[in-house]
Amino acid sequence: MAQLIIKNLKVAVKGQPILKGVNLTVNEGETVALLGPNGHGKSTLLAAIMGNPAYEVTDGSIELDGKDLLKMTPDLRSKAGLFLAMQYPSEIPGLNSADFLKAAMNAHREKPMSLFEFYNSLQNAYKELGIPFEMSKRNLNEGFSGGEKKRNEMLQMRLLQPKIAMLDEIDSGLDVDAMQIVAEAIRKEQARGAGFLIVSHYARLYNMINPTRAVVLVNGRIAVDGGPEIITKIDTKGYEWIKDELGIEIEKEEGAPMNTVSIGACATKVKIENGKK
Amino acid sequence: MERNEPQNRIVFVDSIPDHLSYTVKEGETLHLNLACFKDFASKQIDINVESNGSIEGAFADFSHGNGTFILNVHLLGEGSKCHWNLASLAHETSEKHFETSVYHEAPHTEAIMTNYGIVRDNSRLYFAGVSEIKKGSVKTKTRQESKIIVFDPLALGRASPILKIGDNDVDASHAAVVGRLNEEHLFYLESRGVSEEEAKRLITLGYLRPIENAFVDEELVSKIEAAIQGGI
Numbered sequence: 001m002a003q004l005i006i007k008n009l010k011v012a013v014k015g016q017p018i019l020k021g022v023n024l025t026v027n028e029g030e031t032v033a034l035l036g037p038n039g040h041g042k043s044t045l046l047a048a049i050m051g052n053p054a055y056e057v058t059d060g061s062i063e064l065d066g067k068d069l070l071k072m073t074p075d076l077r078s079k080a081g082l083f084l085a086m087q088y089p090s091e092i093p094g095l096n097s098a099d100f101l102k103a104a105m106n107a108h109r110e111k112p113m114s115l116f117e118f119y120n121s122l123q124n125a126y127k128e129l130g131i132p133f134e135m136s137k138r139n140l141n142e143g144f145s146g147g148e149k150k151r152n153e154m155l156q157m158r159l160l161q162p163k164i165a166m167l168d169e170i171d172s173g174l175d176v177d178a179m180q181i182v183a184e185a186i187r188k189e190q191a192r193g194a195g196f197l198i199v200s201h202y203a204r205l206y207n208m209i210n211p212t213r214a215v216v217l218v219n220g221r222i223a224v225d226g227g228p229e230i231i232t233k234i235d236t237k238g239y240e241w242i243k244d245e246l247g248i249e250i251e252k253e254e255g256a257p258m259n260t261v262s263i264g265a266c267a268t269k270v271k272i273e274n275g276k277k
Numbered sequence: 278m279e280r281n282e283p284q285n286r287i288v289f290v291d292s293i294p295d296h297l298s299y300t301v302k303e304g305e306t307l308h309l310n311l312a313c314f315k316d317f318a319s320k321q322i323d324i325n326v327e328s329n330g331s332i333e334g335a336f337a338d339f340s341h342g343n344g345t346f347i348l349n350v351h352l353l354g355e356g357s358k359c360h361w362n363l364a365s366l367a368h369e370t371s372e373k374h375f376e377t378s379v380y381h382e383a384p385h386t387e388a389i390m391t392n393y394g395i396v397r398d399n400s401r402l403y404f405a406g407v408s409e410i411k412k413g414s415v416k417t418k419t420r421q422e423s424k425i426i427v428f429d430p431l432a433l434g435r436a437s438p439i440l441k442i443g444d445n446d447v448d449a450s451h452a453a454v455v456g457r458l459n460e461e462h463l464f465y466l467e468s469r470g471v472s473e474e475e476a477k478r479l480i481t482l483g484y485l486r487p488i489e490n491a492f493v494d495e496e497l498v499s500k501i502e503a504a505i506q507g508g509i
Contacts, residue, residue: 052464078470090465100466103479107470139483156469165388 002028002065002081002163002195010059011041011048018044018219021060028163031196033206033231036217037239037250042199043087045217046166049197050084051077064164079108081163085153085170092140097152100123100140105159121159128188129155130181146173154185164195171205183218199218200239203235219251290497291315298323301330303354309334310492314504317342317373321349328354328383335491338365338373341506345374346493352379352386359388364488365434366508367400367432377406381414381447388418393484394425395509396432403434410449416443423449426458426484439454481509 004026011019018041026032036042044081046222049062052076062069064080092100101122106112113121126133129151141149150170151222157165167186171179187197187211200206206228214230216223216239224230233241242248286308287299293311301307301324309322309332317340324332332350349357359379367373388408396402404423418473425434435451458480466476485505490497 001289050464050468052468053460054464054504073473073477074464074467075470075472078468084468086465088470090459090462092462092465092480092483094485094487095479100471100479103471103475104466107472107475138341160469 003063004082004164004195004197005061005063006045007061009045009048009062010058011044012046012056012058013054017058018055018220019048022217022220022222023214024222024225026164026195026197028195029190030213031190031198031209031211033211033214034197034199034217034230035214035231035234038221040217040251041220042217044169046084046168046199049077049166050074050082075107078160083157083160083162083165085150085157085165085167086213087168087172089141089149089153090143091142095140095143097138097140098136101136101156101159104156108160116147125155125158128158129185130178131155135147147178150174150182151178157189158185161189161192162194164197166197166199168199169201170198171200171202171222179205179208181266190260194258203231206231216242218248223248286310286493287383288312288494288497293320293425296321296323299325299332300341301326301332303327303359304329305313306331306333310494310497311316311336312492312497312501313338313339313340314500317344317346317371319344319346321347324348324350324359326354326357326359329356330354331358331360331426332481334359334361336361336363336365336500337487337488337492337504338363339368339501340506341371343372345376346375348375350379350388352381353383355383357383357387359390361388361390361392362491363392363394365392365394365404366397366485367404368397368508369400370398371402372402373401374403377404379406379408379419381410381417381419384414385416386414386418388420390421390438390466392421392423393435393488394423394434395428395481395485395503396425396434397428397508399420399429399431401433401438402436404436404453405438407439407441408449408451410443412443414444415444418448420449423451423453423454424484424507425455426481427456428458449476478505478509482506485509 006022006024009019009022034042069077131151209226214228215225285306288310290312326332343368377390382409392404394402408419408421410417423436423438425436427434434455436455438451438453439450440449442449463476489498
């Protein structure tokens with residue numbers, strides 16, 4: 001059985017500590033709701049597990065099935081059975097979606113798929129996620145609406161069939177119909193036995209997929225690890241009870257570091273005055 | 278050299294003359310396709326475009342060498358247009374300068390100048406050029422876009438497009454980006470199981486391949502595709 005074990009994980013972004021000792025285990029077949037106030041490290045935790053180089057692990061360990069993930073690059077983590085549906089999937093100019101999906105699927109196999117097999121599974125997945133198949137000819141996420149990007153993330157999850165899938169606000173910006181489709185995709189992976197670690201701000205998605213556990217990340221640590229009833233409690237009462245019941249003072253969201261932009265260089269703008277060069 | 282070509286597509290593969298001049302007559306369209314696989318050398322091309330004429334220029338450059346490529350487009354007539362696309366790969370010890378300029382000298386003119394480049398090894402790549410809107414050229418649209426991806430630590434890329442705007446009521450913009458491959462893009466692809474090397478290849482392909490759309494000759498397109506695949 002696949003098991004993701006995180007011990008005493010400390011992560012900094014641009015030198016600023018965000019996670020301050022996270023202990024968490026996610027088993028295959030479990031669906032864990034990851035809750036917590038904004039800016040307390042939910043997205044950071046998912047990104048660090050997947051191996052985003054912008055997130056520096058300063059202490060602790062992450063293991064999947066006994067394998068040390070911290071020694072592995074993101075592609076190897078993916079091949080080991082991890083998946084991260086990102087909150088803001090990148091738009092990749094000029095990269096055809098189908099070409100990308102083929103490269104990703106083949107990376108997970110010993111031998112490349114036949115073209116027939118590839119197109120078959122691709123067509124099925126597009127149909128299942130309610131995405132027109134023509135979208136496979138478009139550049140990856142380029143010009144996709146928010147909802148299309150999220151469905152495209154779920155499409156990739158269905159094609160790659162991870163052991164443990166992490167979803168970062170997969171339901172933000174989705175209308176009710178799209179939410180149903182996304183929930184259905186999650187339920188199919190649950191039925192296959194996959195484990196989930198899911199960040200959402202809304203009880204609505206959680207209600208559709210029946211989490212088995214809920215954990216609350218406060219001040220960079222897991223403050224609460226319990227049953228799904230915690231989701232309802234937070235949905236109705238917010239996070240104040242954590243302070244009252246557990247005596248944990250919830251730190252105000254600090255100015256989170258900005259996402260890095262690769263490199264932007266502005267150019268020169270010269271305005272000529274009338275008649276003068 | 279002054280030429281008025283009867284046909285509307287002119288193709289040069291490797292043997293580009295040192296100096297070319299064209300006049301695009303009223304209402305006509307000239308397609309200028311340049312491809313260079315061997316030696317890079319200094320060239321200059323001057324193009325005048327009359328009313329409602331348009332120049333569709335594309336340059337796929339995979340050559341080695343040093344020099345300056347100069348393109349000057351004068352949009353002389355009302356409603357004239359210029360669309361220019363460059364994809365250049367600089368490697369080994371090449372030093373290539375591209376100065377692509379467009380001069381809007383009449384109202385309702387349009388120019389979109391796009392220069393994309395990749396620098397590898399010890400090479401240098403410079404994109405410069407002026408987009409100038411002369412006084413009186415109202416309702417004009419001009420855009421200069423320059424992007425260079427720097428692959429290796431010793432490679433150097435510079436992009437410095439210049440806008441000169443001599444009148445109001447125009448739409449002018451430019452973008453210049455020089456940098457390494459976007460880390461977030463790489464991470465996104467790698468998180469799906471694609472190796473770093475393959476991710477770089479996919480992103481770079483996506484960056485250079487669109488130039489192929491400007492060419493019609495299938496044999497030449499395959500040659501460009503092979504040069505892209507081989508060069509990255």
